Amino acid sequence: MSRFRRALKNKQLVIGMIIAIVIVVLGIVGPAVFGDYSKQDLLRGHKPVGTPGDFFGTDALGRSLAARATYGIRISLFVAISVTGLAMVVGTIIGLIAGYVKGLVDGVISLLIDFIWGFPLILVAVLAAASIGSGLLPVILAVGLVNTVAIARVVRGEVLGISEKDFVVAAKAGGYSTMRILTKHVAPNVIPVALVLSSYYVAVAIIAEAALSFVGLGAQAPLPSLGQMVSEGRNYMRLNHWESTIPGVIIFAMVLSVSLIGDGLRDLLDPRLRTALERARAK
Amino acid sequence: MGSQHHQDDAVRAASDLVDSYQNGRISRRQFGKGLIGLGIGATAASVIVVACGGSSSKTKATTAAGATENTTAGTPKVGGTLREGYNRDISKLDPITTNWYDPAFSAIYETIVTDDPDGKTVAQFAKSFTVSADGLTYTFEIPEGRVSHSGGVMGAKQIAEVLTTIKEKSFIGGVSTVPMDGYSVDGNNVVLKMKNAWLGALNPHKTGYWGLLNIDTWNKAGGTDPKSTYGTASTDGTGPFTFGEWVPGSHCLVNRWDKYPGSNTPYITNKGKAYLDAIRWNVITEAGQRATQIEGGELDTLIGPSYADLERLKGNKKLTVIQHPEWSGFQLSMNRDYPEYFGDVETRQGLSHAINRQGLVDAILFGNGDATYGPFPKTDRQYEPKVEQFNQFDIAKAKDLLAKAGWTAGSDGVLTRNGKRFEFAAVVEDETVQKLIAEAVTQQFKEVGVVSKFEVVDRAVAFEKESGAGQKAAPMSLFFWLWPVPLDILVIFSSSETIPVPNFSHVKDDKIDAAVAEWRKSGTPDAAQAASSNFQLLWAETLPYIPLMNQYATFVHQNYVKGWQPFVWLLYPVYNDVWMDK
Secondary structure, eight states: OOHHHHHHHOHHHHHHHHHHHHHHHHHHHHHHHHOOTTOOOGGGTTOOTTBTTBTTOBOTTSOBHHHHHHHHHHHHHIIIIIHHHHHHHHHHHHHHHHHHHOHHHHHHHHHHHHHHHTSOHHHHHHHHHHHHOSSHHHHHHHHHHHHHHHHHHHHHHHHHHHTTSHHHHHHHHTTOOHHHIIIIIIHHHHHHHHHHHHHHHHHHHHHHHHHHHHTTSSSOTTSOOHHHHHHHHGGGTTTOTHHHHHHHHHHHHHHHHHHHHHHHHHHHHOHHHHHHHHHHHHO | OHHHHHHHHHHHHHHHHHHHHHTTSSOHHHHHHHHHHTTOOHHHHHHHHHHTTSSOOOSOOOBSSOTTTSOOOSOOOOOOEEEEEESSOOOOSOTTTOSSOOTTHHHHOOOSEEEOTTSOEEESSSSEEEEOTTSOEEEEEOOTTOBOTTSOBOSHHHHHHHHHHHHHHSTTTTTTOTTEEEEEEETTEEEEEESSOOTTTTTGGGSGGGOOBOHHHHHHHTTTOTTOOBTTTBOOBOSSEEEEEEETTTEEEEEEOTTOOOOOOTTOOOOSSOSOSEEEEEEOOSHHHHHHHHHTTSOSEEESOOGGGHHHHHTOTTEEEEEEEOSEEEEEEEOTTOHHHHSSHHHHHHHHHTOOHHHHHHHHSTTOEEEOSSSSOTTSTTOOGGGGGSSOOOHHHHHHHHHHTTOEEOTTSOEEETTEESEEEEEEESOHHHHHHHHHHHHHHHHTTOEEEEEEEOHHHHHHHHSOSGGGSOSEEEEEEEOSSHHHHHHHHHOGGGTTTTOTTOOOOHHHHHHHHHHHTOOSHHHHHHHHHHHHHHHHHHOSEEEEEEEEEEEEEETTEESOOOOTTSSSOOOTTOEEOO
């Protein structure tokens, strides 16, 4: 069965992809459809969903919740995907080097990884914000650093095991260069793991960005972020809960879609899990 | 006799009018017109309108002093801890070094005089006071045998010493007491000599900054040294409660002082020690949480609920909402040490005309406030309505003034002058209302091609960023002031003597300074009003700050709380009469 067909049969992956596509489309076309996210109409504040002229409602300053939420999706996706993508590349390379080269290099890298891993993401973000000020940059730095370390840590562990396998030992005996062994023999076996892990860390990044914006360390007003919208809306929960509900539901959907995609990818790409699943299905 | 009849008729007519308004039979506008028709001045009428329920809501009417539902009738019960929600963080409890005073000040400290519910100056710590006919000498009779919480003697000598220290060393004392010569002792009296007669001499003495304390304790704790523990680990006042605990960002606790001899203040009915065992103020900076907590019974009283929750609170039969005008305002500073932005009056006026103040009041305060076009709230006794000719929302005028000032729009719509884009950093405190105002103003400036980038920081950092010298202070800051007599604080904000703190705009304007000097020389009500009007008009035209709006003071209490009666002339309630019937 081709990989594509297997993917289509994976319900988690399909549902996750459908939700993700809807969210990405909203993020791309939403701001164009719903207009300027900063445009205010002070006489039309706190309108609930279903209000004629403001179907998705408005916030305290009469700004369109739809325009702000769809722009917030852009920010969340930008932070989550770009940062985690970069973290995956850098983390995988670091993990490969540490796990394969071993010795002093591994010792130093592992020490750094353990040191950074000891700090919770929120604390790293607070430290970054304290040094360079609030905004998206400290969030990107904090999420990027923690995600890189997380991926490097797992990849290193995988590489340590793979580098002792017969096919790697044979490649070494065959006189292949370290680069060739890493790229042709080791990396293909750890990339699926890194990919699955990255999907988890995309979800972590979405939640982290939202949480940091919720407490005021992330995107700064008037730039809309989903976490910041939830935070602002919570003051009006009894008046117009949509101001928090809409961004809250979007955060939930984004994290759900990424988690489903991650689980689906794991079933699809992890050779050990795939073999086990196929065996189970054959029985 | 005829005059008495006339007064009775007027009182009856006013009473009928209030009744009609509170029962929704007439509109707010009709009510206001009716009051003016009865010969009540426009300012007083607006005070009454607000006091009788500013909104046109049909829900339970609010009262100026909670008089009808928050009576002290019945036998007071002793005991219990009053849990009070407070909408700000709690400042250091040291009158001399604080830059803000909070409700705990009126529990721990007494001032030498205070205001009564009618706005009349009455004794508080002093037994009595007199003013000489020429207005140059104020004599305060100090009661015998009074001591501070630690047992230190608080006689005339000690009171004169602490008042002198406040005048000379406090954050705000020196600049608000320029016409005062000094304090001396004469037997049991403290005598204040004036350089000239000044109608405002007693005003600062009524504020929390003039809270009387044991100066020896204050000195021992460190005095003005920033490391002083006075106000953070201990206090030593003469009020009915003693220091318990001060945890910034969380709460403040005071305990009943069992040796409190009773209040000299005529309107305080409890002439002995306080009824409550303790008072705990819980800092609740999340606006939505305040109403939820008092509705859920976690609080007994609340200062400053979110206006979004007000109608719901008014409809709750277990609660009473008290609302009245507040001597406060939201303003934007414009640091003149950035002359490229704010150096010329046309630019400042252009920015001011870009702001839709009434829109801010409606959207952010839910109508519980007034747009301000000059420095004062509309409800102030000295309010000069002619300021309303300035600073009205008018985008076309704003653009025209900015163009006259030499600003031209660049390709991205942002104004530029002499190669400099009109784009600047600004500071705002991390507080719900102020953040929303900053967001709204940012968008309104954007409409005329001006980019303001507000940084949200906590209260202490905001103050630090507002108070620097030269360009160390932010180009613009949005801040909130609160003071029982607006003129007293607003002259300090704009006098050249007080650069950089609290003249955050670093304004050096000869005309404004002359207006301040005129106010400080005014010894009669007419002279004071003339000086005040002149100051307000100059201020509204030249804009040392951009006025935005002011809010109404709002308080909520559970109906079982008795004697908790915040009123219009004081910022916070007094606590000696408070007891709980539960």
